[in-house]
Amino acid sequence: MNEKKxxxxxxxITAYWHTDGRHHLAWRQTSDPWKLLVAEVLLRKTTSAQAExxxxxxxxxxxxxxxxxxxxxxxxxxxxxxxxxxxxxQLKEMAVKVKDADLDQMESDEFLRSIRxxxxxxxxxxxxxxxxxxxxxxxxxxxxxIERVFGxxxxxxxxxxxxxxxQFAATLVPENACRQYNWGVLDFGAAVCTFxxxxxxxxxxxxxxxxxxxxxxxxSEQG
Ligand code: SF4
Numbered sequence: 001m002n003e004k005k006x007x008x009x010x011x012x013i014t015a016y017w018h019t020d021g022r023h024h025l026a027w028r029q030t031s032d033p034w035k036l037l038v039a040e041v042l043l044r045k046t047t048s049a050q051a052e053x054x055x056x057x058x059x060x061x062x063x064x065x066x067x068x069x070x071x072x073x074x075x076x077x078x079x080x081x082x083x084x085x086x087x088x089x090q091l092k093e094m095a096v097k098v099k100d101a102d103l104d105q106m107e108s109d110e111f112l113r114s115i116r117x118x119x120x121x122x123x124x125x126x127x128x129x130x131x132x133x134x135x136x137x138x139x140x141x142x143x144x145x146i147e148r149v150f151g152x153x154x155x156x157x158x159x160x161x162x163x164x165x166x167q168f169a170a171t172l173v174p175e176n177a178c179r180q181y182n183w184g185v186l187d188f189g190a191a192v193c194t195f196x197x198x199x200x201x202x203x204x205x206x207x208x209x210x211x212x213x214x215x216x217x218x219x220s221e222q223g
Pocket of ligand 1: 209
């Protein structure tokens with residue numbers, strides 16, 4: 001794959017983060033791995049705005065406090081997000097596992113992924129934000145953007161399980177700016193390169209995007 005294009009992609013995504021990223025989100029003000037795990041649980045199937053209110057309340061508690069908290073108390077706090085029973089049980093289980101973990105364990109992909117509900121995406125996201133490890137937070141946004149910009153086609157029915165895609169995504173993460181990059185991709189996918197009706201007309205990635213170049217060729221052929 002064209003290295004120059006990869007570097008330009010990194011540069012444009014991190015530039016997007018600096019100018020348009022959602023810097024204000026509460027979980028972007030912390031590098032505490034426990035709080036980052038809490039945010040990931042809260043964000044499942046809910047909006048950032050809803051999750052933020054609950055995060056403010058729950059992030060006051062350490063993993064040790066949360067492990068001791070009665071489950072009905074956790075459910076009460078999680079109620080506004082829906083799925084409160086499932087999320088409460090998951091948080092409690094996570095807290096029990098994490099409360100005595102040291103920083104070496106929290107930095108370990110193996111340890112994080114031994115926690116129920118933590119897969120490669122959450123592990124990478126937490127290790128990048130908390131410890132600066134250049135690992136890709138490959139979620140549906142990042143997959144969609146990689147497919148469009150680099151013309152990537154997964155051989156797997158579920159692209160998220162494609163090892164080659166994870167390997168490729170890892171080559172795109174800048175060593176010294178993984179946080180800005182992972183956050184940038186997320187925010188860019190939520191606001192510009194959206195699932196439906198991507199805003200190609202105002203996109204800063206036009207010149208390096210395969211999808212955009214194909215659209216341009218098609219419209220010149222039709223016009
Ligand atoms: S040009 Fe369109 S498809 Fe390409 S990255 Fe931008 S918004 Fe996405």
